[in-house]
Amino acid sequence: MDATASFSSKAPKYTEEAILEFESSCGSVMQEDALFLLQEMHKLFNRTVNCVQGCRGSEAKQHLPTFILFILSEMMLLAVKMLCKAGHHSLAVSFLSEMEVKVSQCVGYPCTPLVLGKWGVKVHSEITSGRQNGQPLTECARVLRSLSVDLSGVGGRALLEACGLVLWAVESRSEKGLSGPVLLAFYSFLEEYQEYILKMLDKTLSKHLDSRRLQQTLCFSIYQSFVFAYESMLASQLEEPDLLQRVLLYCQSTTGLLMKELQKLANENLFTKAVVAVSNMVCGLYNRHLYDQAFTIVEILCKDLCQKHAVSLSVDRLNRPFMLAVQTSRRAGQLDRALQWVILWLKALGDNITTHMSEPVSLWVKTKTDAVNNSDEDIRLRTLRDGFGADVPDEQIMLCLLEEELRTYKELPRDTAQERYNTLCDLLDICNEESSHSHRRALYLCEMAQVVCFQDFGEHTDCAAVDFTREALRLLGDEVETPENSDRLKDDKAHAELWLFICSLEKHLQEAMENERKQRELREQTPGVNSHIGNNDFDFEEKQKMHDSSLVYEGLHFNLAAEKKLCQPLERALEMWSGLIQSGAQPSVRNAKQTCSSVAVAAALFRLMGKPLKALEAYQCAVEFYRGSADAVGCASALCQSVSILLDLGSPQLALSQLEEAEKMLASIPSEGPSSISMLVILLKAQYFYSTGQVDHGVPRLCEVLKVVSDVKQSKKWYLLRAQTLQLCSSYLNLDTAQLPQTQRSLITQHGISTPDTAVYEGLKLLCSLLITLVGKGLYGANGSSSDVRFIHQGDNLLLKWQLLSELLGCSRKMVALRSSCGAVSDARLQCLEALKLAIKLQALSQCAELLVIKAELELMHEEREECRTDLDLVKNLLEQCTDITAQVQRTDVKIKPRKGRPARRPQSPLPNTEDDLKNILSTRWMSKDAVVEDSANSPPFKALPHSWLSSLGHEAGCGCPCCSQPSLGRCTARWAAAQADLVLKQDPTDERVGFKLHLTTLSRCKSVTNQLKKSLSELFPSRLRAKDDFKPLLMQDVMSRVYLSMAHARLGMRHNKSCGLWQILEAGLTFIDSLPSPALSAVKAGILGTKAIASLMILAAQNNRNPEELCSSVWTWNSPKPCQDAKAKEQKGVSSATGKRQTETGKNSAVPDRKKEPRKVKVLKPIIHVTSSSYKEKSLLPMTPVMTMSKSSTGDLGSFDFNAVVPTLTCTPIQRVKCPPSGQKGSRTCPKLHFHVFEESSPLQEKVPAVPAAPKRTKKSRFKVEFSDESDSEAKMEKEDKEKGKLPRKRNTRKTGPKPKAAPEPTVETIPPRRQAQKKRSTATSCATSSEDEVRLRLPASTRPGRTRKQPSKNVEEPDVMRTIKEEMNEVLNMSIEQLRTSDTETEASSQDVDFEVLRRDVCCNLEREFCGVRSRGHLREEFQLHVSHTDNKPAHLSLEDVQSLLRSAWLATQHFPCPTIYPTLCGLLALTMGQQDPLTTAMLHAQSLGVTSRHRTLRHLFSSLQRLKKASNELTEKMDSLSLDEGSGTVSTHPAEHKLSLMERLFSFPTVDPPSFPQKHCQDLTDQIQSLPPGVTVCLISVVGVKTLELENSVILTRLEKGSAPVTLHISTSKQQIKIHQLLQEMDSILAEQKVVSCVAEKALWWEGRRALDSRVEHLLKEMEEVLGCWKSFLLPLTKDPKLSIQAQLVCRALSARGVTVGVEMLKAVLSAAPVLSEEDLKRFTLGLSPKWDKECDHLLQSAISQLLEREEPKGHVVLILDKFLQKLPWEGMSILKTQSVSRMPSLHSLLGLNIQKDADSQSVLSSGVNPRKVFYVLDPDANLKNAQDRFKDWFCSKPDWQGVCGVPPDSGQLEEAVAIKDLYIYVGHGAGARFLDSHSVLKQRMRAASLLFGCSSAALAVRGNQEGQGILLNYLIAGCPFILGNLWDVTDRDIDRFTKALLESWLSAGSGASILEFMASSRQATNLKYLIGAAPVVYGLPVHLQ
Secondary structure, eight states: OHHHHHHHHHHHHHHHHHHHHHHHHHOSOOHHHHHHHHHHHHHHHHHHHHHHHTTOSSHHHHHHHHHHHHHHHHHHHHHHHHHHHHTOHHHHHHHHHHHHHHHHHHHSSOOHHHHHHHHHHHHHHHHHTTOOOOHHHHHHHHHHHTOOSOOOTHHHHHHHHHHHHHHHHHHTOSSSSOOHHHHHHHHHHHHHHHHHHHHHHHHOTTOHHHHHHHHHHHHHHHHHHHHHHHHHHHTTOOOSHHHHHHHHHHHHHHHHHHHHHHHHHOOHHHHHHHHHHHHHHHHHHHHTTOHHHHHHHHHHHHHHIIIIIOSSSOHHHHHHHHHHHHHHHHHTTOHHHHHHHHHHHHHHHGGGTTTSOHHHHHHHHHHHHHHHHTTOHHHHTOOHHHHHTTOOOOHHHHHHHHHHHHHHHHHSSSOOHHHHHHHHHHHHHHTOTTSSOHHHHHHHHHHHHHHHHHSOOTTTOSOOHHHHHHHHHHHHHHSOOOTTTHHHHHHHHHHHHHHHHHHHHHHHHHHHHHHHHHHHHHHHHSTTSSOOOOSOSTTHHHHHHTGGGTTGGGGOOOOHHHHHHHHHHHHHHHHHHHHHHHTSSOOOOSOHHHHHHHHHHHHHHHHHTTOHHHHHHHHHHHHHHHHHTTOHHHHHHHHHHHHHHHHHTTOHHHHHHHHHHHHHHHHTSOOSSOOHHHHHHHHHHHHHHHHTTOHHHHHHHHHHHHHHHHSOOSOHHHHHHHHHHHHHHHHHHTSOTTTSOHHHHHHHHTTTOOSHHHHHHHHHHHHHHHHHHHHOTTSSSSOOOOOSOOOOOOTTHHHHHHHHHHHHHHHHHHHHHHHHHTTOHHHHHHHHHHHHHHHHHHTOHHHHHHHHHHHHHHHHHTTOHHHHHHHHHHHHHHHHOOSOTTOOOOOSOOOOOOOOOOOOOOOOOOOOOHHHHHHTGGGSOOOOOOOOOSOTTTSOOOOOOOOOOOGGGGOOTTOOSHHHHSHHHHHHHHHHHHHHHHHHHHHOTTOHHHHHHHHHHHHHHHHHHHHHHHHHHHHHSTTTSTTOTTOOOOTTHHHHHHHHHHHHHHHHTOSSOOSSOHHHHHHHHHHHHHTOSOSTTHHHHHHHHHHHHHHHHHHHHHHTTOOHHHHTGGGOSOOOOOOOHHHHHHHHHTOOOTTSOOOOOOSOOSOSOOOSSOOOOOEEOOOOEEEOOOOTTTBOOSOOOOOOOOOGGGTTOGGGOOTTTSSOOOOOOOOOOOOOOHHHHHHHHHSOOOOOOOEESOOHHHHHSOOOOOOOOOOSSOOOOOOOOOOTTSHHHHHHHHHHHHHHHHHOOOOOSSOOOTTSOOOOOOOOOOOOOOSSSOOSTTOOOOOTTTOEEEOOOOOOOTTSOOOOOOTTSOOOHHHHTTGGGHHHHTTOOHHHHHHOOOOOOOOTTOOOOOOBSSOTTSOHHHHTBTTTTSOOOOSOOOOOOOTTSOOOSOOOHHHHHHHHHHHHHHHTTSOOTTTHHHHHHHHHHHHGGGSHHHHHHHHHHTSSHHHHHHHHHHHHHHHHHHHHHHHHHHHHHHTSOOOTTTTTTTTHHHHHHHHHHHHHHSOOOOOGGGTTHHHHHHHHHHHHTSOTTEEEEEEEEOOOGGGTOTTEEEEEEEETTSOOEEEEEEOTTSSSOHHHHHHHHHHHHHHHHHHHTOOOHHHHHHHHHHHHHHHHHHHHHHHHHHGGGGGGGSOOOOOTHHHHHHHHHHHHHHHTTOOOOHHHHHHHHHTGGGSOHHHHHHHHHHHOTTOOHHHHHHHHHHHHHTTTOOOOOOEEEEEEOTTGGGSOGGGSTTTTTSEEEEOSOHHHHHHHHHHHHHOTTSHHHHOBOTTSEEEEEOTTSOOHHHHHHHHHHHHHOTTOEEEESSOOOHHHHHHHHHHOSEEEEESSTTOTTTSOHHHHTTSOOOSEEEEOSTTTTOOBOOTTSOOBOHHHHHHHTTOSEEEEESSOOBHHHHHHHHHHHHHHHHTSOTTOBGGGGHHHHHTTSSSTTTTTTSEEEEEOOOBBO
16 A cells, blocks of 8 residues: 555656656657557556555555556556657547546546547647647537536646646647637636636645645646636637627636735746736727726726736736826726725825836826816826825825826926826925925915916916916025035026026016907997998009008007016026026936027027127037037027028128038938928028029028928927028019029029919918917917917927017018018008017017107008108107106015916906007007198197107117117118108208218218127137138118118209218129129119219210110101190180199189079188198098199189189188007997087178088988989079080190299198107098198198097077078988988989089098098109209219110119119119110010009919919819729819910019020010010000109100000100190199099089089090190000001001101001091101101192002900009090090000900910800999989889899909809999909919909099009909909099990990990990090909900
8 A cells, every 4th residue: 555655646656757858859650659658558557456456455455456456547648648749649539438447447437637638639639730620629628517426636736737738739739729619618627617716625624735826737738728728819709799708707707816825825927927917818808999998807806906916026017007098988988996006006006106207297297187188177187196095105295196196287389287286286286485494485486387387277376377486486595505506506596597488478478469459359349430432443452451450559568678577587697597508517406308498498488589799609509508418409499590590680791601511410310311400400501592692502502302291290499490491582583683593593483483472471370370370369360269289388389489489570570571671561561560560568678669760661651651750750669768668566465376277268348448549558658740730820839859860870889778789679770760861851851961971970970880780799709710800790781771772862952052062972882792792783773873873864865965765766666746836826815725734713603693682791711721641541542643722713714613612611720640459449430420600790702602511521420411413414504504604615724834923822831840640550441641841731621530530410599501591401301311411312302502512432521631631642643853963972973874874784684584664764764764665565565564563463473372272172173083993184174274374474463584695585575575475456555654753764654555466566755845745735634533523522512513514524524635645645545547558658658668768667557547547637747757857748648649549447346454554544545536446455564465365265264265245244333322322223123134243332242242253144233342341362373263244433443543553453353363354433523424434335335236335335435424534444354355245
């Protein structure tokens, strides 16, 4: 028994060792070895059985076989396992089967271990063969489940060995992962197996070794189950939900058992493996989104780990299950549970919490982010301290946790202000005032300031952001500085100072934005502010755009002292950081990365505030900090910013050294591709080359960057880089063709940017989009509405914000400069105002000052002298005042006790009331203005204050004041002086002394600023400037060059000789510009060259004793002849001339009708109404000349209506111009106005003419209504009118050409001293203000007192006489409103003495002063001028016309690529004048180029935008189509033609960019091609005035005729020698328009009609004199006859004349011969006299013979297109008799005409091609519902058309109208103006405009000319949008008369049938009006003829 027992314990072990020994020595078992082994096992079994059978005698021996047999079974299983490893499965199975039978026979029941082993062999066989069969495993589980005998001891061990064989068989699989069924079968086996082990454990508790072994076996089996499940999951074997669910049930049921047994076992290795296996299983479930199931498993594991059993685990292994618990809870939406597990996780970390807290804290923050997305505020506001609850860890640990939480919040890319606020509340609560953590508290307060700075936490704290920073600074100041904490303490103080500045700045920003919002809402909610209807639409859109900018100045509550105080914290911060760097050693700061970022932020803020030197110092400091922290990218970035500043300061030498250093930095960084910083370095290199004039080196680098940034990258830095690249592209493209040749220009333009304007505009749009993305709306832009976007203080956002704002201001200035240079001054002013508003919000004083000076310059371009003066005074106040007007009492009782909570939504602040406005009235600065007294008869005028200069202009060199030491302010003061000089010379050109002194002061100032800047840069960069003594910053180069140009212009027209002459100034300016390396001054140089050319022409004329016209006469075939004797005789007889001054007569006015009741005789004091030109908002915008008033004796002459004596007026109290605050503006507009009458008892005038009060201004709340009956068509009335008309030709004598009679009184025109201006804003009630030089006194009818209220008429007060003249209407009159009085035109029966009375289509009596503003300030051409050149000039002794041409050519070539409309037309005109017909094609080309420059610029911008939108839409469509299975190219077919058309038009409108050597061949070839592209049958006539007053060329007209198939012909017509001069025609036109406004305000109907007829007669005479001016050359305005004889006769005459020495062109002769039947003998005589002095009778005979041959010619047929310059476009050319029956239209330029033709050819369905469908009509009839007559006349007619659509009496919907003009064929507008209030320019340009437009309102076709700019009007936008045809009125018209024209035109045209052109019916429709000229000549057409379908 002992031997047997020993054997039983050792035999299986010896067997296993033997097998291992064999396998290690012999390898795998061969079949022979296997057979041998099995044979030996048989032998062993047989011997054992035989031995047992020999001992059957005793009872003990009967039990020995069972014990021995189980030992043998265990040994057999070990042997079988060896066979299975070798693959002898069949041998093993047969062996076990045989032995199982034998053992069963011995013991009497089945041997379960052997049976289980047999199935285990089969499992191994299936798995190793790659078959997934779960049947063997299922059988194994069944075997265990059916175990009937309680096996224990040796039998149990055998059974465990058999189970181990099954587990081994499953583990030995070759492929990872079991299939679902196999895994389930395996789990079935494991369940039985583990249950058996647990039973055995219960029986073996006393045997520790056996129990431990069983526990290990149990844990390992469970571990294996998780491993198998995870691998199967990875192998995607558990895709079926049912299978997976059963697997999960097993895992969930065994996890707890595993952890329980592992706790007992205390096996660290197995414990770690089990944790990893369970974690892997949970991770697999997590990845399959089975979050709840995963959490169920991991929860068990983590709960066990929380029970102090995680000591043996590493931190990484411990973190994983907790991380999975948190993540599964998050994904399951159980955020509260997730936060709880984070807290448990932190507790489980134990002593490692501070070193390994980042991951759990990060998940804490991410979970709260989920709560934010789910709008769960309770979870969002919870902090870690709240999560711990009562079980709060140690204070130090809690501080570390909260700091980590705060740091994690700051790294999130979302708004975490609320979370940071609550965390900081906990930190401040721990580090309270009584704690010892004062330094930490200071840091937390600074962090709190960063949070509160950008959001409103007013509900949770009484402290503002600045309060937190001040408290932090106080605490830091109390800290004791030691050597150990010195660097850190200084760094913390610097951070606090920085944030004190930022918080103060943000406070100002928020307050300014809130005030702006309040004011905007107040204006929107105030009724009646925008309801007023003006005279025309000239300035309507600009008023709309300027509406939000009306209060732009109200934020100027700061000055130099306030700005210094604001920037002190920023400067102290920089001083501390600089001190740390200067110490030498690397500073030991708290957070080096944060310090580097903060220093960069400070530098960006300095640059934003306009302190570039401080910014440079800060960037140099940042470079050192970045170097210390080994941040090469940051260092390179700081260097790049420094380079940018240096280039802006004009210091390219210093910039290059910094740039090279940045390149070295980047070279040390490995890079996979181009980075934003590397591209920025290349871009700055290109900018450096531009600054130094090395354009050929800069273009390749610019194109390299442009190519990279064109690929869209979703990053703010890349977008900012693209914006910067576009700005540099603009600079390069603005170079002239000599500096940037065509080959290099094409490298840039191939990227889609063709003009400098579009480049900078795209850059600005990109910057605005970036700003909105970063901070939302409201900070910048016209759309200042609030936005939900909030600034997120995260990452580099803060730095990017300040850099972006600086870039935005800089780009805005570039945009302003470009737009103003291309004629879009209004756009430039609006852009300047937007930038100014931003600068004011930022309180950036130097930025504000410079923008104000720029705005002043823009105002001066528009002749807005008072506005210019206001802006300059504002600059002076900003820079002069030294008292801090923003000083506030600092709070001393601040308690820092923030409370937790959610952020407060900022409530909508209530609108300010009057008391609120008045409360802070003392905080606004009062702008002092010069006092002005309106009427010298009332009181003596105050003496105007002298011009005050900036005090800093007189400072000594080296002065340390900000205006002298800061380059930005120094530059601003210099520009201020230059602008002040220009203003002085504009106001009084004779005041040359002041202007010249200011110009010299500017030059001196520029020099001192340059020297000071050089000194400052030398101190900043001493090492880099030692060897560069010649270094000179070029910051002031542009200012100085413009000053030279201004001085030259000023000296050009001076009458007095000074020491410094014109020629010296010109040479000095050219020398200065040539000495500069920068190519940016080419435009200024061109201006100086042009001025030099004019001066040369003046000198040449003086040297030859001839005028400039005579100098150029040799280059013209025809020259204007001298006046003939007949003309002189006519002049002596006093033949009336429409442009001469009217002769006066004595006698009383007989035209005044008798009154039924004579008023009592009282003396009526006539007012002197002062008319100013103070603002474009108030003046008439046509080019105006002074109105010549009439004498009192001429009132009886209808033809010379006296606008002074016939219309007696009432004295008005002088009105002081006061710019009221918004409340004042609104109130004054809605209040009634007061009639202020002053009567005297005696009045000689009253005896002559009864007093007729003028109609008051029409307002919305009018009291009276007067309806005058229309009996103009009745016989009774017509008799009287016919008599008066019969007298008209005999009595009319309105002008004269002879000397002025001494008896004739002078017009009442006086100059009034400038008045004081009370405030910065102009009141809408007193909108017409005065300026010092422009005020004109006119005796006009008194209407109302602007700005005063009007009392209700008392019943006891005598009614005005105007009411008594209509006795029968007295009762009705009292109930009428003033508006109805203005608009009434009812055609009703009335008494015989009533006459027809009409009103303008728009209310012309809104404000008398406003209507006459600008009359005198309009530039008009003087009749006489003498050439004056300083005798001290070193003028060249020998000049020729070729020298002048050379100068003009150089200037022209320098501006041709991007011409300025104020210079370019003059250069074109003078060059054409000097070339003449020597080169007719070049002359015609120059003439064509000179017209419509501004319109071409605007069209190019529109075409670029349209093309960009179309390409974007095309790309999107292509992408969509590519995703479909369609044929190639199907997605682009529809868009390609449109893109092609736009590209053609863009090339057409583009300005020439060919190289100078190609001039003029390439330009002439382009013109030739354009002529051949003209529509057939169209004759183009270009007419312009040379308009150079200095050269006496204001009367020179150039006329060019273009026709397809013919060579161009250009003529020069000089009217200076004629009786009628062209400038006099312009003056007369201005006078008629101004006096029409006077007549429209007359309340007496008879006088009203008398004045209207007088004006009509004057227009008639004007038209006759226009024809007289043209003379024989009115033939150029007619198409040629198609008769073939014309060409034959012209050639014959040309050859014959040439033989007689008379030179004349064939085309010129053809024009004269074709029009000969309509030319008078005098016209033909002028033609012959102007050709040659050799003309004789034989020549006359030749000409007459040719004319006689053409008497029976075919009548000319065709269409004439007039292209007129800004002066001539206001004249009614179409009304001349020669054109009255012709088909005539206008176009702004030749290019716009060709553009229309391109559209016609490209679209066969367009209106021009297919005609107008009379059924596709949209109409807008009386949208303001105040034109009753128009409704009565047209409403029923329009509404009766079933296919017509439109509105009547109501405003149209904007969307409906936009759609209508895009799809309809005809658009009819009958209302006020051009309808810009309903269809503005922005809406017009949104899409292509298809409909032909008939605009019958006042001045709907007029172009507003402001200053020296070209005309602007909404009709130009119609043309740009593609409108084919626009009919409108040149001036204001009355309602019923224009309605007659409208009705006649529409009825005749629409009823004419198919093919009828509308222009065929213009002449007959003009005759339908009562006033055939004043109204009949007003309608004109732009575009090409349209016809009916």
